[in-house]
Every structure is written in C-alpha cells, then in structure tokens.
Amino acid sequence: MKNISSKISVFEKVGYSLGDLAANLVFQTLVTYLAYFYTDIYGLKAEDASLITLSVGLVAGFGFNPLIGALADRTLSKWGKFRPWILFTAIPLGIAALLAFSTPDFDYKGKVIYAAITYSILLLLYAANNLPYSALSGVITGDMGERNSISSYRFVAVMFAQFFVQVFMLPIILSVGNGDKAAGIEVVMTWLAVIGTLMLLITFFTTKERVVPTEAQKSDLKSDLKDLFKNKPWLIMLSVTTLVFITLAMKGGAYVYYFNNYVDEKALASFIAPITVFFNSIGMNFFGEDVKSAGFGLFNAGGIIMMIIGITFSKNLADKYGKRDVFMASLFVSTLFILMFMFYPPESVSMMFLSQILHGFFYGIGTPLLWAMIADVADYSEWKNKRRATAIIFSAMMVGLKVGLSIGSALVAWVISQYGYISIESGVHMTQPESVAEGAKLLVSVFPAIPFLLACGLLAFYSINKKMEVQIEHDLAERRNK
Template identity: 80%
Template sequence: MSTNAPAQVKKLSIIEKAGYSLGDLAANLVFQTLVTYLAFFYTDIYGLKPEDASVITLVVGLVAGFIFNPVIGAIADRTRSKWGKFRPWILFTAIPLGICALLAFSTPDFSYKGKMIYAAATYSLLLLLYAANNLPYSALSGVITGNMSERNSISSYRFVAVMFAQFFVQVFMLPIILAVGKGDKAAGIETVMTWLAIIGTVLLLITFFTTRERVIPTAEQESGLKEDLKDLFKNRPWIIMLLVTTLVFITLAVKGGSYVYYFNNYVDKERLELFISPITDFFNLIGMNFFGEDPRSAGFGLFNAGGIIMMIIGITVSKKLADKYGKRDVFLTSLFLSTLFILFFIFYPPKSVGLMFFSQILHGFFYGISTPLLWAMIADVADYSEWKNNRRATAIIFSAMMVGLKVGLSVGSALVASIIGHYGYISVEGKQQVVQPATVATGARMLVSIFPSIPFFLACGLLFFYTIDKKMEGQIESDLKQKRSF
C-alpha cells in the first residue's frame, strides 16, 4: 500500500480548514497593504517622486518574481523534515516576515538617495520573505488533500479569511493611520504595521500547528529540477494559468492602488459627504466612530467595505457553482461580469457617487465568485502534471504562479505610480498639503476604469484555451486516486 493513501481523506475538519485559512489572513495583512497603499506610501508618506517609486516597485518586483520564487519553489519541493515539505517554511519565516513588513513601511530620516536605497532594500527583503512564506503556504493546499471537492472547500475558507484581511486594510487602515498618527501619516502607519506584524506572526504559527501534509510523492515520482522545468513548459494549463495570474494581479494592483487617488482627486467631496452621512452618523450615534472626520477617507473606507462584503458573499456561493459547472467555466463567467463593472467607472462624473458605490458592490460580488477558484485551479494543474508525467512537483508549479502574482503586483503598482505621475501628480511627504493639477483627476478616473479592465478582459480570453474543464477534473481525480491506492 502506498504512503499516499491518507491523501484520499474525504472530509477535512473545520479546525484544519480554518487553521489553514488563517495563514492567508496573515499574508494578506501584508499583501493587501502592498496592493492598496504601496504607491500612496512611497509618494505621499515616504516622499519619493512617482517615477522613482515606479522604478523601485517594478525592478524589485521583477527580480522577486523571476528569481526568488523559482528558487524557493525548487528548494521547497526538495525539503525533507518531520513536519513535511512546506509547513517548516511557514514556521521559520513567520517572525522575520512580520519584522520586515514593519521595516518596509517605516520612514527613516535619510537623504533622498538614502531613502531610495532603503526602500529598494526593504522592499526586496519583504518580497523574498513573502515568497519564502506564502509560496510553501499556497503549495500546502495541494498536499493537504487529493480530493478536489475538499480543495474547493479549503479555497472558500481561505478566501473568506483573505476578505477579512482585505476588509481591514481597505476599510479601516487609512482612518486608523490618520487617527493614531494624529495627522502624521508616517507615525501612524508605523504603529499600525507594528500591530499587524504581531498579529500576522501569531496567525501563521496557528496555521503550522493545525495543518497536515497528506499527498506525499512516492520514490518513483521524485525528479530533478531539470525534469520539473521540462514538465512545466509542456504543461499547457500551467502556461495559461501563469498568464492569467499575472493579468489578474496587474488589475488588482492597478485598481487597488488607484482608489485612494480617485477619492482624493476625482470624487466630489460635498456629494460624497452627503451620500455617506447616514452611515457615518449612525456609527457616531452608537459611539463607534470608525471613519474619523475626513469624508474622503471615510468614503474610501465605506466604498471598499461594500465591495468586500459582496466579495465574501460571492465566495460563499463559489464552491457550489464550481462543483456543479466546473471551475474554469465559473471563473471565466464571473471574471468577465466583474470586469464590466470596473469599466463602467469611466462613465461616472465626480458627483455620481451612488453609481460608483453600486458598481463597486456588483464588481465585488462577481469577482468574489472567481477569487477562490484561481488557487484551486492551480492545485488542479499540479494534479494534471502528476497525471500526465507520473511526477508531482507541487511547489514549483505554485512558484510559477507566484511569479505571475509578483510580476502582476509589480507591474500594476509601477503603472499606478507611473500613470499618476504622467498626469502631473505632485508628491507630498508627511503632513504637507498641495493642490494637484486638474489633469490628475482624469488620470485617477482612467486608473480605476480603462487601465484595470484591459488585463481582466485578456485573462477571460485566455481561459477559453484552458482544457481542465469539469469532465477532465473528474477524470484526473479518479485516475490519481487509483494510482495512489497501489
């Protein structure tokens, strides 16, 4: 009997699913901060010029994507320990990741050149540690169980946790930064990141202690790095998912990093304040002043809140739809519909606040359906590789997807800084206030509509060539189950 028999466990415990999901909650306290605030931090808190911020995020991100991830993926697949291949990485990177996240969002009193060197160094170290933690974490989902339905369930748990992290970062973080810093955004973000580092470390340790690895390659499945890479580039579903992942994260970084500019420079302040006042008045009445006194930061938080709440609802129906229609078809349909509601922002004038919020919540719902399916599909690609080649290389497959994530994040973040700079944005630092040129409003509107729509539409087109449909999912699972039972 193979040592792989435990992989066929039909049901995972709620404790293990929830424990696994906390790892992504921790990682996304970092990741969502990068998506939402990196460009804003570098230009409005740290004081870099948009073009310099763009170069740092792009160059460091590409190095991280094409060097850090493949190397760590190859090493992780060859890791041997009493805890398995991937869980030790989660354990030993938990504390360093938290410390580095704090350092990357600190503002030391250096010269401008010193600030650029410090930003590049801390961002590089942060992405290295993020890869060393999150890549094995992601690969862990492919070896907790070989049951594809349970993987859909794990992904749903995981991305509900992601939404909680995203909810905090995008809804409450900016008002909290302003509140605890008493107007000093640099001091505020350092305080917030300190607490996030502590919380994230604890959550990662919980993930380590509550999960187990069950899909264990047999001796005849072991392969060298050269064979793994050869298998990858013959794996058509992998190539498609690499491109799709890159395009998805370009869009997430562009729109996520642009909303703060959109609310500060495009949305009509008086109409926004009037629109959100019933909500903020209610919270003030019950003594829960979450959003502070600034209507723009309050509107920004509530706008994100609506989208994230609907994303969570979308995630809850994702598994049922995927089980019935297959991951590919549900992912394609929901991604396409979510893109339409991004595109609609190009038509809204500054005073159409209600339409902005309406489009955001519908975008959130449809994108929420697609969210857990991306990573579940990548786990299926690992199964597809084992099915075709009789060799399993889970981490290197996930590392390739992490290349897509890092490249997408880096290109998207660089585009935000570069495009807003192209439209004449003036960098500020600390407590400074400046009047931005009128062209910045046009740039902000383009950054939340046209520019992020393009990569999503391209990803939808690529999914027509992804061959692992519902029928093939069942065949792969059945064949692998039979192989692993002998």
C-alpha cells in the same frame, strides 16, 4: 503517492485559512497603499516609486519564487515539505513588513536605497512564506471537492484581511498618528506584524500534509522544469495570474488617488452622512472627520462585503459547472462593472458605490478558484508525467502574482505621474492639477479592465474543464490506492 482523498475538518480548514489572513495583511497593504505610501508618506517622487516597485518586483518574481519553489519541493523534514517554511519565516516576515513601511530620516538618495532594500527583503520573505503556504493546499488533500471548500475558507479569511486594510487602515493610521501618517503607519504595521506572526504559527500547528510523493516519483530540477514548460494549462494559468494581479494592483492602488482627486467631496459627504451618523450613534466612530478617507473606507467595505457573499456561491457553482467556466464568467461580468467607472461624473457617488458592490459580488464568486485551479494543474502534471512537483508549479504562479503586482503598482505611480501628480516631496499641501483627476479615473476603469478581459480570453483555451477534473481525480486516486 501516499494517502488519498481525505475529508478535512473545519478546524483544520480554519487553521489553514489564518495563514492567508496573515499574509494578506501584508499583501493587501502592498496592493492598496504601496504607491501612496512612497509618494505621500515617505516622500519619493512618483517616477522613483514606480521604478522601485517594478524593478524589485520583477527580480522577486523571476528570481526569488523559482528558487523557493525548487527548494520547497526538495525539503525533507518530520513536518513535511511546506509547513517548515511557514514556521521559520513567520517572525522574519513580520519584521520585514514593519521595516518596509518605516520612514527613517535619510536624505533623498538614502530614502531610495532604503526603500529598494527593504522592499526586496519583504518580497523575498513573502515568497519564502506564502509560496509554500499556497503549495500546502495541494497536499492537504487529493479530493478536488475538499480543495474547493478549503479555498472558500481561505478566501473568506483573505476578505477579512482586505476588509481591515482597505476600510479601516487609513482612518486608524490618521487616528493613532494624530494626523502624522508616518507615525501612524509604523504603529499599525507593528500590530499587524505581531498578529500576523501568531496566525502563521497557528497554521503550522493545525495543518497536515497528506499527499506525499513516493520514492518512485522523485525527480531532478531539470525534469521538473521540462514538465512545467510542456504543461499547457500551467502556461495559461501563469499568464492569467499575471493579468489578474495587474488589475488588482492597479485599481486597488488607484482608489486612494481616485477619492482624493476625482470624487466630489460635497456629494460624497452627503452620500455617506447617514452611514457615519449611524455608526457614531452606536459608538463606532471608525471613520473620523476626514470625508474622503471615510468615503474611501466605506466604498471598499461595500465591495468586500459583497465579495464575501459572492465567495459563498463559489464552491457549489464550481462543483456543478467546473472551476474554469465559473472563474471565466466571474471575471467577465465583474469587468463590466469596472468599465462603468469611466462614465461617472465626480458627483455620481451613489453609482460608484453600486458598481463597486456589484463588481465585488461577481468577482467574489471566482476569487477562491484561482488557487484551487493551480492545485489542479499540479494534479494534471502528475497525471501526465507520473511525477509530482507541487511547489515549483505554485512558484511559477507566484511569479505571475509578483510580476502582476509589480506591473500594476508601477503603472499606478507611473500613470499618475504622467498626468502631472505632485508628490509630498514637492509640497505637502500642493493643489494637484486638474489632469490628475482624469488619470485617476482611467486607473480605476479602462486600464484595469484590459487585463481582466485578456484573462477571460486565455481561459477559453484552458483544458481542465469539469469533465477532465473528474477524470484526473479518479485516475490519480486509483494510482495512489495501488
């Protein structure tokens, strides 16, 4: 194994982090708006939206990701294994994101087919871009402390993308479309495609692969898969990743329904009035006249700002106590604040906002650690088997991400339909039945809390604690130096 534990410059860390900012302009849009886009903008029935997100997502998870992982691990180029994938998928990914959120004037059957095809292409290109990007973090350096630092930079960038999408995107869509959501989202996605492409190109040009397998470590796909399924930490992290993204997709996609159908509009207007007045007074009228979209944006803003603050504590805590213990504690405490939403009546807007910011802070502490732990699993595999297969390990985690995203997004559309939700196709200005409010409340409280708690339980069996992290890093460094 060539090269060693290296200190990474701030310039390279920032350049690397921009790749995740770009990817998350797409990913956060999927998490936050996919179900809403299909039901309230594109005009699909909630049941059909649920079927498309689940079926296409499962195909992408179990089909696209292992294929890309196997190919990326066997890529040989003057740029390395993973950086070429970032370069050559940057432009196609932006185009696919724009097409997936376009609203061509087809009949209903044509709309369903178009949605399924464009969503499939988007997930394929997302896998081809983001999987090698994620694997790149495992070969930029072999220093686990530096990996913790890189992950912190990376997830601050993720939070900026999330902040834009969840806070400003809906008001901007309404503004640039002059109330026409379909026209507005096409304009916004066009700009996101251009900006995201430029950021991915910056990532390609500013990063370097330093951990390079030697000839002696070469293996075939059969050996890689055999190593994978004997790797207990990998099996646990696959399950944890799936559960985490079920929760993120479920509550992230449900908040727009929660604000539109559960939160009391008068109480919300009263609560956010001082904030919007302040922004208006300094010429920053981001939120327009729509009280619920403004409340939705500010609610997300509070959580994301506190998440960014939480991230700043992540590296020091992980260095001291180990990634596993910090991540497990972060998930557990943040789940308690998700559960609190079950007990708030529609008028308790201040308590909703307080719970959101506390959830954001505690979840933020663990946010960077998931992908850093997966890089550690790649080291664990090399440590045990004397062969390194970084991308296929990350591809398996991307399976968990895609499956979690698909199940969580599908559950949003399916659960809301079970509570009687009427999509735009049935009438643009239809009043929703009272049962929808109860469904929306459950989708941001009890239902998303369950996967997080299951993930906490699984992490108790994850063997790479602080002591083992130090041992693996020491042994691998010794081997590489030899």
